[in-house]
Amino acid sequence: MKKVAIVTDTTACIPQEQVAKYDIEVVPVQLIFEDKAYRDGIDISPTEFYALLQQANKPPTTSASSPDPYLEAYHKASQKAKSILCLTEPSKFSAMFNSALVARQMAKSALPNVTIEVLDCTTAAAGQGLVTLTAARAAASGQNLNEVTETAKSIMSRVNLFAALDTLHYLVKGGRVPQAAALVNSLLKIKPIFTLNHGEAHTVALPRTIPSAMKRILKMMEKKAVKGQPLHVAVMHADAPDKAVTLRNRIASQFDCAELFITEFTPVMGVHTGPGLLGVAFYSED
Numbered sequence: 001m002k003k004v005a006i007v008t009d010t011t012a013c014i015p016q017e018q019v020a021k022y023d024i025e026v027v028p029v030q031l032i033f034e035d036k037a038y039r040d041g042i043d044i045s046p047t048e049f050y051a052l053l054q055q056a057n058k059p060p061t062t063s064a065s066s067p068d069p070y071l072e073a074y075h076k077a078s079q080k081a082k083s084i085l086c087l088t089e090p091s092k093f094s095a096m097f098n099s100a101l102v103a104r105q106m107a108k109s110a111l112p113n114v115t116i117e118v119l120d121c122t123t124a125a126a127g128q129g130l131v132t133l134t135a136a137r138a139a140a141s142g143q144n145l146n147e148v149t150e151t152a153k154s155i156m157s158r159v160n161l162f163a164a165l166d167t168l169h170y171l172v173k174g175g176r177v178p179q180a181a182a183l184v185n186s187l188l189k190i191k192p193i194f195t196l197n198h199g200e201a202h203t204v205a206l207p208r209t210i211p212s213a214m215k216r217i218l219k220m221m222e223k224k225a226v227k228g229q230p231l232h233v234a235v236m237h238a239d240a241p242d243k244a245v246t247l248r249n250r251i252a253s254q255f256d257c258a259e260l261f262i263t264e265f266t267p268v269m270g271v272h273t274g275p276g277l278l279g280v281a282f283y284s285e286d
């Protein structure tokens with residue numbers, strides 16, 4: 001039995017082969033689409049989701065987080081390890097962190113001999129995925145719960161995330177930005193790039209095309225990368241696989257990468273961004 005098992009959720013955008021390799025328990029977030037519930041990654045794939053999204057009459061939503069799926073994940077994880085580290089997306093974005101905490105409290109009677117730590121990530125999507133993968137590798141190397149948690153926190157503080165939106169249409173439909181912003185976006189064909197730091201999203205550039213957005217993202221990566229240190233990089237996309245391959249190839253030719261993979265942007269977040277999103281999460285090794 002391992003010392004530590006890792007739990008996260010589908011917002012972390014971890015490729016299935018990595019989930020299987022490190023035996024990570026992934027909690028599916030629920031989507032509501034035309035009054036029908038889907039479990040992210042189980043009942044609906046990203047490709048299926050984005051096809052439905054473009055035909056939908058009303059925007060899909062995500063359901064309120066319940067502690068039950070986390071409790072189920074804790075039970076499964078407890079069969080593999082004596083302790084558990086659960087990583088959730090930033091509590092500023094959703095109630096998942098609180099649900100994971102409630103599930104931990106519920107687990108005290110059912111799993112009295114299992115120690116559970118819940119970590120509120122300051123990054124999201126593929127950034128959360130990189131933190132989770134680092135924690136999973138630390139656990140696989142035999143580190144104890146405190147050591148794995150500290151490793152995750154160290155990476156969390158170093159992860160950068162940049163992503164370009166192809167459209168503001170879905171943010172407007174979901175009430176996240178005013179109609180006026182979408183009008184400006186449609187007139188100027190802006191592809192805003194945002195970053196995520198300490199659980200806060202900020203717009204950092206306003207290129208006019210996705211190719212220009214790629215160039216800006218690469219320049220920002222150059223500024224943030226630590227010279228002489230290999231990078232760990234996740235390229236994420238929302239129904240834009242060809243653009244993701246292009247960006248991955250440019251990163252591979254421009255940077256020394258210890259890890260570089262493409263992952264699909266989770267439908268749970270794609271609800272708000274729509275298709276076409278392209279971005280990166282990365283950190284430099286020590």
